[in-house]
Amino acid sequence: MLKTVAVLLIDKLAPFEFGVTCEVFGIDRTDDGVPAFEFLVCGERPGEPLSSTVPGVLMTPAHGLDALERADLVCVPAVDIRDEYPPAVLEALRAASARGATLLSVCSGAFVLAAAGLLNGRHCTTHWHHFEEFSARFPEAKVDPDVLFVDEGDLITSAGTAAGIDACLHLVRRELGSAVATAIARRMVVPPQRDGGQRQFVDQPIPECTADSLQPVLTWMLDNLAVEHTVAALSKRAQMSERTFARRFVAETGTTPHKWLSGQRVLRARALLEDTSLGVEEVARECGFGSAALLRHHFNRVVGVSPHDYRRTFATS
Structure with missing residues (x-):
């Protein structure tokens, strides 16, 4: 059962993709029949502001990496792509995966999961714009640049921006049923379901x-x-x-x-x-x-x- 959701933040995070996880899991919608989630915003150093991809916008995690130990779902929003990610963060993700937590990435958050070795031999996706770089850096990952999201059970990866909404609602539907997912989607004023196999973009405008x-x-x-x-x-x-x-x-x-x-x-x-x-x-x-x-x-x-x-x-x- 999906009860505790942890969102892992690192420096140079993308505010919109972080906001997606907040909208789906972090807002109290119990009046609409949505179960209450325990929502934990986590970072390597709690209370320390982190920069974002938007100049002047800072985000401050309230919880440390130890909070991931009790999360049913760990979300990794998009971040600025870099050569290396904090070792403690990667180790915390590996530990969460090993104990059976579901991991979900939005857009370039897949790079963090891949850097932790969690996408080796797994089907996954990321934003089509990053496909070549992702494939070159992580050749053992089976990345598909055309789909909106990929559900591998304990691992869900999604493409850019709005596809993160699709992936989160898909997970809610999978775990809690379509009525709950539809209630959240209605409040967000978004389609309640887009098939993960849809292409990220179409040739015809x-x-x-x-x-x-x-x-x-x-x-x-x-x-x-x-x-x-x-x-x-x-x-x-x-x-x-x-x-x-x-x-x-x-x-x-x-x-x-x-x-x-x-x-x-x-x-x-x-x-x-x-x-x-x-x-x-x-x-x-x-x-x-x-x-x-x-x-x-x-x-x-x-x-x-x-x-x-x-x-x-x-x-x-």
Whole structure:
């Protein structure tokens, strides 16, 4: 169970990425049904201000590295990339990993985890801009520059800036269920779920004119998940050619209509499994999968467990 969250700060940290962890784990949202987290801001020398990547902005950790010893989750926000990191910090991360804590990095925080030797032989990601340098310095890490985040169970790494939000919400959803993750996302005014496999960027630029955004079509799809959707029908609704619609869809969502729709159907299935007593066949029909077998296939692929096992863990009694 995710109860205690420690954020590890070192000199020249990135305020926004640190702020991401604060927004998700550090703010009391118990009025919205979110469990209270014990939130610990840690550093090698507690009470000593640390510089940030923004001139004139200082951050002061209240706790020392010993606080990591009782954390369920240790977050490493982005920092200025350098040749070496404090040995005591690296050792504290190795110790946290060895005792079973989950580690999560945001953007260039992956460099710190890699310097500690924790990414050797593991799948991971970081900001695409740092991919070549990261690969050259840490050849044993299996880094993917295209995805938003990578979940390896006890190790979650994310790409730049907003992808850190996605990774944190993904972890909350994984550990505490979609209702809690959605409540946090609603307060942050961000999408409750973006698939980690989405590309960090797409070749087609998002159109500057928002008057013809696909948002009305996306909203309609969400309201009609049980309906069979084809690119031909959706492009007609959007008043575009099929080719233009497919290109714009990737530009706005980062994925194809089929993958986006499957992901939203799985998200809806999770909510129904948590909050209702509907049978798996009924959940499948409500979400548009048509059959329990198809639901199980997509659910296992995305969530990693069967609908039955998910309900047993997360169902609201």
